[in-house]
Amino acid sequence: MSLYRVGLSRGMLSSFQRVMRGEGLHTSSAVQYEYIKVDKRGEKKNVGLIQLNRLKALNALCDGLVSEIGEALQEMETDTSIDAIVITGSERAFAAGADIAEMKDKSFQDCYARKFLSHWDIISKCPKPTIAAVNGFALGGGCEVAMMCDIIYAGEKAKFGQPEITLGTIPGAGGTQRLTRAIGKSKAMEMILTGEFMSAQEAEKAGLVSKVFPVEELVGEAIKLGERIGEFSQIAAAMCKEAVNMSDELPLSNGLLYEKKLFHSSFATDDKREGMTAFLEKRKPDFKDN
C-alpha cells in the first residue's frame, strides 16, 4: 500500500518547510499532494482536472510528481462521477521533461533494476478519456506525457520538443514511437536529431495537436471537451478509446476484428438500447453508464 493511500504523503515529510515558504499541500477527497493540484470541473463537476504544480522547476517530472499523477488518475478512474480527465501545467510550462537533477547520477543498473520510467505508463493506460491541455514547454518527458493522453489541445505559445539528444541520451517514455506515429518519420526524426522545438501551430499542422487556443482559454476549452464527451455513455467512450488505441497496436485485419467485437459487445449495454430508443422516440438519451 502506498503512503498516499494511508493518508500520508511524501510531501508531509517536508510540509513544515513548504508551509514556511508559503506553499501548501493540495488535497483531494482522501489524498494529499505536493506536486499537483486536483479538482472537479464543469457544470456537473464531471471533468477531473490534474494540474502539475512544480512551478519553479517548470514542472520537471520528478519521481514524486509522476507518482502523484498516477495516484490522482487511479482515484479519478474509480470515481464514477468523472467522465473525462484534463491534465495541464502552468502557462510557462506543461512540463520541461524528466527531472535532469534526479537522472544525472543514475546508472544503467539503477534504471534497469528499478524499471526507470515504467510507472509513467499508468497515464496511457487510463480507461477514461484523457485530454492534455498544453501551454508553454512540453519537452522530453513533458511531450511524452502529452502524447500519452488521448487528445492534445495546445495554447498558441506552446512548444513541443524531444531535446534528449542535447543531454547525450534519447527519449525513453515513448517519445520516438509516439512522435513518429503522430507526425511521420521524417518530421519526428528531424525534431529528435536536432532537439529543436515545434510551435503549437506547426504541431497542429503536423497532426500532433487537435486544436490551438489562446493561452487563457485553453484549459476552459479542454474542460468543455471533457463535458461534451461526458454527455455520452462512459462504457461507449471507453470502448471507442480502446478500439482507437488498438489501431496503433494491431495490423489492420486484427484491428478491424477487434473493433467489430467491441461493437458487438456494446449491444449488451443498457446505454446502447437507450441511445437507439431515444433516437427513434426523437428525444435526448439518458445514459446511465450501464
Ligand SMILES: C=CC(=O)SCCNC(=O)CCNC(=O)[C@H](O)C(C)(C)COP(=O)(O)OP(=O)(O)OC[C@H]1O[C@@H](n2cnc3c(N)ncnc32)[C@H](O)[C@@H]1OP(=O)(O)O
Ligand atoms: C525522458 C527524458 C527527458 O525528459 S530528459 C529532459 C528533457 N528536457 C529538457 O532537456 C529541457 C530542459 N530545460 C530547458 O532546456 C530549459 O529549462 C527551458 C528551455 C525549458 C526553459 O529555459 P529558461 O531559461 O526559460 O528556464 P531555466 O532553464 O532557467 O529553468 C528554470 C528552472 O527549471 C529547472 N528545469 C527546467 N527543466 C528542467 C528539467 N527537465 N529537470 C530539472 N530541472 C529543470 C532549471 O534547472 C531551472 O531551475 P533553477 O533552480 O532555477 O536553476
